[in-house]
Amino acid sequence: MGIKLKIIKDSTPAADGFRMPAEFEPHEGCIMIFPERSDSWQYGAYAARKAFVKIAEVIAESEKLTVCASEAQYDNARAMLPDHIRVVEMASNDSWARDYAPTFVKNDAGEVRGIDWGFNAWGGLYDGLYFPWDKDNRMARKLCDLLEKDVYDKRDFILEGGSIHVDGEGTCMVTESCLLSKGRNPELSREQIESILKEYLNISTVLWLPCGIYHDETNEHVDNICAFVAPGEVVLAWTEDESDIQYAMSKACLDYLEKAVDAKGRRIKVHKLPLPKPVTMTAEECDGLDACWDEPTRNPGERLAASYVNFYISNKNIVMPGFGDPADEKAKRILQDLFPDREVVQIYARDILIGGGNIHCITQQIPRNQGTLTL
Amino acid sequence: MGIKLKIIKDSTPAADGFRMPAEFEPHEGCIMIFPERSDSWQYGAYAARKAFVKIAEVIAESEKLTVCASEAQYDNARAMLPDHIRVVEMASNDSWARDYAPTFVKNDAGEVRGIDWGFNAWGGLYDGLYFPWDKDNRMARKLCDLLEKDVYDKRDFILEGGSIHVDGEGTCMVTESCLLSKGRNPELSREQIESILKEYLNISTVLWLPCGIYHDETNEHVDNICAFVAPGEVVLAWTEDESDIQYAMSKACLDYLEKAVDAKGRRIKVHKLPLPKPVTMTAEECDGLDACWDEPTRNPGERLAASYVNFYISNKNIVMPGFGDPADEKAKRILQDLFPDREVVQIYARDILIGGGNIHCITQQIPRNQGTLTL
Secondary structure, three states, rough: OOOOOOEOOOHHHHHHHOOOHHHHHHHHEEEEOOOOOOOOOOOHHHHHHHHHHHHHHHHOOEEEEEEEEOOHHHHHHHHHHOOOOOEEEOOOOOOOOHOOEEEEEEEOOOOEEEEEEEEEOOOOHOOOOOOOHHHHHHHHHHHHHOOOEEEOOOOOOOEEHOOOEOOOEEEEEEEHHHHOOOOOOOOOOHHHHHHHHHHHHOEEEEEEEEEOOOOOOOOOOHHOOEEEOOOOEEEEEEEEOOHHHHHHHHHHHHHHHHOEEOOOOOOOEEEEEOOOOOEEEEHHHHEEOOOOOEEEOOOOEEEEOOOOOOOOOOOEEEEEOOOOOHHHHHHHHHHHHHOOOOEEEEOEEEOHOOOOOOOOOHHHHHHHHHHHOOO | OOOOOOOOOOOOOHHHOOOOOOOOOOOOEEEEEEEOOOHHHHHHHHHHHHHHHHHHHHHHOOOOEEEEOOOOHHHHHHOOOOOOEEEEEHHHHHHHHOOOOOOOOEEEOOEEEEEEOOOOOOHHHHHHOOOOOOOHHHHHHHHHHHHHEEEEEEEEEEEOHHEEEEEOOOOOEEEEHHHOOOOOOOOOOOOHHHHHHHEEEEEEEEEEEEEOOOOOOOOOHHHHHEEEEEEEEEEEEEEEOOOOHHHHHHHHHHHHHHHOOOOOOOEEEEEEEEOOEEEEHHHHHHHHHOEOOOEEOOOOOOOOOOOOOOOOOOOOEEEEEEEOOOHHHHHHHHHHHHHOOOOOEEEOOOHHHHHOOOOOOOOOOEEEOOOOOOO
């Protein structure tokens, strides 16, 4: 707080010298939202909450973690989470901090500000996933207020945090399937969208992957298929099974990346990260999901968008999902080799996947303003 | 937040070298709660909110102010309050930050911690003012979590912040009518209550005024009748009208104070602060109050506990109530003479008084940890 706190409508991060740091740059903290919604999280979210708590505990080893809980779940969140994790009361429609907590930008002096994008539940009335989404859409500003960060008001542009990845050196990576979807900013051209990303993230190059993970209901967010592990270097979710529809999708991304040049003029180095075998909903899991309006939220046999790419980079760890699949170990080894300075922790994440996303989707990092972090 | 945050159950502030500073010592900030409850605040709290905002603006001139708002009122609070005042979402049953925000204590190194007292709406099922009070009772801990302060758990002892005043030099002032009331800690003797106050506020002397302001529904909180203006020096609400029931009450307090000796062995210097003429509810005001259960909250002609003593001491100002009474000016002059380094600001407070308290009741200061405050 303080006299200087403000909502910025007449300028942009680029104009003010702010840029979005890469996720592997130092963090001050992280934001998560305690899960509760009974049409997202099977059997009243009990299993999901346990998985969230495990993830929270790993992140809090090296970052200041704030967990938002509804009034109804506040006491439970406080009881389930260790004391050194901050729990604050904040209403939400669901628990996807990546997508509607602020995107944070930082200047050379170390000042951190938020961006408040518009949020419409991944497609609004066109192909959004739930209605209403008003509480989610309020969270970015509430969080900036809480964290005492000035905030750029860009609510006239629909964007989720999971639909962008930056390398911290001028390049942003997105998917066409998501950013050009009809449910977000149909009135804007690809060039206009690029221009907004450049102004708000302070980048000069946008890499447009064609698509994401099959049946990813976010219109295929980039953060489930491809992630920067260093400037000029990415992991790409990959299958060798050419009969799987995902093969063509991952291959299309690979083809694009092999021809791409980033903001620094570099070719992109692509590391293939294996996908688990297709993960599908069981009848018992479907029984544990409330209906969303008058339709079942999921159906038995429905394929879920499982991917190891959906990991979170904390100061000390790579927090990655596991699915009880033979590829768990291999994916872990690959990430461990790519992040020699961080310890990879794999957390069984089927109970998060059922909700529609994974570890990256339920976290949002706050860049370190300056100096060393004291926990 | 940070690894060290904790809920302290096995120690006390005195044992740990923490004490409650006087209100006139430097503040870091202040807490308020946005009013909403339609059986407390007439005509949907519209007038009360305007008065709260005026008070907030004065306090925020020299302190970091955090205003808690319900989910329903969050947007409205954010719109009505200037950007430099922090608004956080937090559920409450009503808006009396003095009584259920934490009491803060501080050690010589400048560390600040909270105390989480039990709260039962000024008398619980015996003579409390509303039911339930669960949201209020959760606020102290939620606020400590939010503000990243360790917190002493003393929820087994019922106490409101408005029922204590300290001079910062070892003396605490309370009223017998409140602290010995049957609705709070009936199982504890006066000596046991003193002993808890000594341990938690780190004081050595308790001054027991017999009573407070007539018809003060808090069982006559001390903060409506008598307040420290300096160590060894108080203002006492006073009337010269011997036919008024308040005369005998104020006189009983004066008699007590004239014989009292504080922790430093000083006699108490008493400054009489005139009371306004009795303020009573109008029929129109009563029409604008929802019923509380099946009874009217207030009745036409009902006397309200109006008193100028219910002021807040901010770093820069004395924020005091006015009632449109001829004594407004005189009371303001007296306080201005007693606080030469602060500017007295008088705010018309009938709309707060109708809710059952006044400016001191709706504020809670956070002591400055150390150094200078930058806004």
